[in-house]
Amino acid sequence: MKILVISGFLGAGKTTFIKALADKTDQKFVVMENEYGEVGIDGGFLASGAGQEEMKVWELTEGCICCTMKADFASSILTISNTLDPEYLVVEPTGLGRLGNILANISRIQYERIVLLQPVTVLDVSAFDRDKEKYPEICRDQIENAATVVFTKTGALDAGELARIEAEVRAMNPRGEIVTDSYAGKETSWWNGLFERYLTEEGAENAGKREPEAQQPDLENVGLTSIYLESGNQLVLFLQGVVAGVFGDIRRAKGYLPAGDAWLRFDVVDRNYSITGYEGGGDSRAVFIGKGLQRRELEEVLCPEGKNLEGKAEKMRFSGKRG
Incomplete structure (x- = not known):
């Protein structure tokens, strides 16, 4: 089972991106939804609509898989692997989760049947300055540990502001791919490529070492x-x-x-x-x-x-x- 993590802050557009991933590729995958709130919302949204009838959604609520729900997260991954046995599992963490810790958690249970793909972070550029100020550690972690950073909600920014944010993101993540134009226009080969890029064991281990143990924000x-x-x-x-x-x-x-x-x-x-x-x-x-x-x-x-x-x-x- 190959695991693709789609990270991003609250309201960045992770679920919409996953729906596009399903529409743009022929791959069938299971989705693990980690909701911060008391009830799950996005599971029904993902499972609804044209072309989504076969999508299976596994929901974890009332906690964050990067810290308080680490054991439940690992257990759920193993259960999905052993019972559903999908070729791909797409993980959507809560918007308050640290990507580095999530990758490290998965790497601990990684073996020949469970491998990590290079993660994606969906970045709401209209909220970038605010999120960077209020939650700097989470914001930086999600950008630093992504192999691909996808910009969303760019319409409200002029070219100068967009270039400034791109430069700041590039400074945090010198080697990753940064997608500043609309991902909806990406070729099918780009979407399929997200299922083909493996994260090295060294990369997963280093991600978890960059930050101290995560504490959930007081919300x-x-x-x-x-x-x-x-x-x-x-x-x-x-x-x-x-x-x-x-x-x-x-x-x-x-x-x-x-x-x-x-x-x-x-x-x-x-x-x-x-x-x-x-x-x-x-x-x-x-x-x-x-x-x-x-x-x-x-x-x-x-x-x-x-x-x-x-x-x-x-x-x-x-x-x-x-x-």
Whole structure:
């Protein structure tokens, strides 16, 4: 079993990249999802949509495989290898995980049937300066230990800013490949190449030695299931409240739910949100990551007994509360 780790900070676009990997290649692979929050979100997203019916997703929640869940991580890899026996396993760590420690953890159980491929880090360049300031060790670790760094969300930056970030990334990782243009336009040979580049044992061991034992950042998380809203407009109002700080200092949120007659998926990264259609159905759910999270307020809006969003909107509009 060959293991490809797709790393990246919260909201960088790792799951979207993995979906593109499935669409752009003929390879069948199992995905291991390590969610930071109380409930898994991306497993359903990965398994949904055209061409994804055969994808198997293994979810680990409520911890980080680079530190607190090392034993569960190793056990899960061995279980996947022995029971599903896929040719490839794609690992998506939590956005707060250290890539170097993850590679070192895998290298400890590496033998002739389990080998590491060269890892990829997905980098949200629009959040690069902020993440580098707030979480410098994690940011540097994910860049330094990647064989390929893929830039995402480049549209909001001008050419000068993009060149500055590329230079900083190159200084952290002198030998890796840096993809600054849209990965969607990459040739099939490039995508297939991600499954062909092996990481040397020395490289995996050195990755784990570069950083001290990882400690998880002091962030809270709230996971909710069986949620709904009565319309898409209510979802817009709710997300406006999220980015305004009404429900706490939310750094990352994502989920999917029925809103009226349609299922919708939402994503929040810092002060930006997006809404897309969702074909998965099933049990609606959401996770919120940040500090000072207002669980009861979130439940009042999103759980069946809470239908006071219009009043909540007035509170958001006139309280003057901001994140």
